[in-house]
Amino acid sequence: MSVMPTSQLTCVPNIQPDKNLLKWSIAPVLFLFHVGAVAALFFFTWNAFLVAILLYWVTGSLGLGMCYHRLLTHRSYTTPKWFEYFLTLCAVVALEGGPLLWVAVHRKHHQFADKEGDPHSPRDGKWWAHAGWILTGNALHQDVATLKRYVPDLAGDRFHVWLTKYHLAPTAILAVILFAIGGFRLVLWGVFFRTVVGLHATWIVNSAGHIWGSRRFQTRDTSTNNWLVALVSFGDGWHNNHHAHPVSARHGLMWYEIDFNWYTICILKQFGLASHIHRAQLPPSTCSGKSLAPIE
Secondary structure (H helix, E strand, O other), X not given: OOOOOHHHOOOOOOOOOOOXXXXXOOHHHHHHHHHHHHHXXXXXXXXXXXXXXXXHHHHHHXXXXXXXXXXXXXXXXXXXXXXXXXXXXXHHOOOOOOHHHHHHHHHHHHHOOOOOOOOOOHHHOHHHHHHHHHHOOOOOOOOHHHHHHHOHHHHOOHHHHHHHHOOOHHHHHHHXXXXXXXXXXXXXXXXXXXXXXXXXXXXXXXXXXXXXXXXXXXXXXXXXXXXXXHHHOOOOOEHHXXXXXXXXXXXXXXOOOOOHHHHHHHXXXXXXXXEOEEEEOOOOOOOOOOOXXXXX
């Protein structure tokens, strides 16, 4: 399957609408989910809390970090097709959109990072980078032509196209299952609370990951390495490392940079579920990057 590198994407500027124009198809849903997340705190049980933690890892690490981000967007490694589809299902339940939309937005972010056209740069405001681009931006309303331009590899895959169209269905099914097992408490924690925490964990990479932290590499953007962001995003907070080496499956390049997504990919490799893993190679005595070498 051919992949379009970020550097070869056709330049399509991001024209932002009036930032005061609220997206009424999204804002009420996000508001209700935040209300549900707060309500969950008043119906705490250890079982519900543990289910939320488990689903947070399944959706945030297996789904967003390992699948949407490192596998589908950057093709940092490969998996058997059936396992790619499984990971994509995990990502969809995070409620951040279908695979075509998520990947297109992120590839566009790398093409225009912190410049005109970046869907969520803090140069347009800290709140804009965090959630404003969701509530008032146009990034979540891409036309078919734009999606095909940015994700030609996924646009030709019937499963990814179908899942993008019906991306809400898996979450609805999960909510029914959780209610059948443990009632509304399990739904509040496993769907509402977990989703809200997961959304902010992703958004904080876009905002704080371009504002606060250290910079190992002099990239053309303002990306930073932030250990706290890395913890809540399972390793995606080593954002400056990532922007310097976007194809690398490993974001935490030093031993002390905790990267749970990378550790899991290494485990998958041992079971034959991950191969052709790309990793940024750093010289022992310097922090300048080398070319990426696949690990067979």
